[in-house]
Amino acid sequence: MILIALMATLLASQPIKLESGPIPVEQAFELKRTMGEAAFAAEVDAAVGRLQNGRFQKAVTAGPCASPAEIAASAQLELVRRTHDPQAYARSQAAAEAALAQPRQLRTLYLGGAQVSAPYGLVSKMIARAKAEPNARLAELYRRMAEDQFSGIDSIILRSFFGPGVHTTWEKGLDDAALAYVDATIAGEWCPMNVANADWLKADLRDHGWYRISTYGADADRAAWVIVQHARHDLAFQQEVLAMLEPLWRSGETRGENFAMLYDQTAHYRGRPGRFGVMGDCTAPGVWTPAPLEDRGAADAWRTKAGMPPLAQYIATRGRGCAD
Numbered sequence: 001m002i003l004i005a006l007m008a009t010l011l012a013s014q015p016i017k018l019e020s021g022p023i024p025v026e027q028a029f030e031l032k033r034t035m036g037e038a039a040f041a042a043e044v045d046a047a048v049g050r051l052q053n054g055r056f057q058k059a060v061t062a063g064p065c066a067s068p069a070e071i072a073a074s075a076q077l078e079l080v081r082r083t084h085d086p087q088a089y090a091r092s093q094a095a096a097e098a099a100l101a102q103p104r105q106l107r108t109l110y111l112g113g114a115q116v117s118a119p120y121g122l123v124s125k126m127i128a129r130a131k132a133e134p135n136a137r138l139a140e141l142y143r144r145m146a147e148d149q150f151s152g153i154d155s156i157i158l159r160s161f162f163g164p165g166v167h168t169t170w171e172k173g174l175d176d177a178a179l180a181y182v183d184a185t186i187a188g189e190w191c192p193m194n195v196a197n198a199d200w201l202k203a204d205l206r207d208h209g210w211y212r213i214s215t216y217g218a219d220a221d222r223a224a225w226v227i228v229q230h231a232r233h234d235l236a237f238q239q240e241v242l243a244m245l246e247p248l249w250r251s252g253e254t255r256g257e258n259f260a261m262l263y264d265q266t267a268h269y270r271g272r273p274g275r276f277g278v279m280g281d282c283t284a285p286g287v288w289t290p291a292p293l294e295d296r297g298a299a300d301a302w303r304t305k306a307g308m309p310p311l312a313q314y315i316a317t318r319g320r321g322c323a324d
Helices: 002-012 025-035 037-049 068-082 086-111 121-132 136-162 176-208 218-229 235-250 256-269 296-305 311-319
Strands: 057-060 063-065 280-284 287-290
Touching (some): 025 037, 025 068, 037 068, 068 086, 086 121, 086 136, 086 176, 121 218, 136 176, 136 218, 176 218, 176 235, 218 235, 218 256, 235 256, 256 296, 280 311, 296 311
């Protein structure tokens, strides 16, 4: 116990690092006790924040995705900060792992074409389209779209837009600590898929151009855009696509919302103001605030052109995903 306390004291004197993976649980709790809960929580936030885009991707030369060790360490620390002792930690971790086993089983079933339950309807639709599609490119696009939507339907889609109490069936009953552990784990699994999807689509678009609505239909346009939107590790690719979409959204060959969301996303990650009010952050419980805009007074006019609802309505919708 003395050795654990000495190790915790040494660790408390330097920034938390995730590269080496999880540390012994008792040591992690001793570190929290040594630092104090508030300081420990802030340090965990800082460590996780160094993995760019939450826990998904990072801006370092080692590669765009966090390593398995980093993801396991971030999941552990998120759990430690939300539990009082190793016993509570063990209970929440066991519940989280049991829950995570369920979507891993569902993935095989749903991506294989089995009947799905809510909220996985889009997954079912895209898999059916992929299986029926004679065009190999379109079939592969739909398959990748289905995998993307399955992987992100929980914390990334449901809770971020509709509130912390909205869960998939397999998440229900988990406490906040277990949910944080689940989120960190899923985020680590999501990034490699995003990279692979982006690499495939990048090559495809350079050979064939965008999936224009008049040629390929609205589903193909949407599927390609979702893959681009999630390629946050490759800003250069996103900017290539933005230039590709600029004339197309005005002629109805891609959804106006596709251009709007990609415009604001690329502007945000280049440190520039947005135009449509797409990007922002939770600034208080139930309050979502847009990132800086080029012209706040013109935002609704731009949103109308893109076929999007008024900014105030969008702010209210996003606010439902801002937890206490």
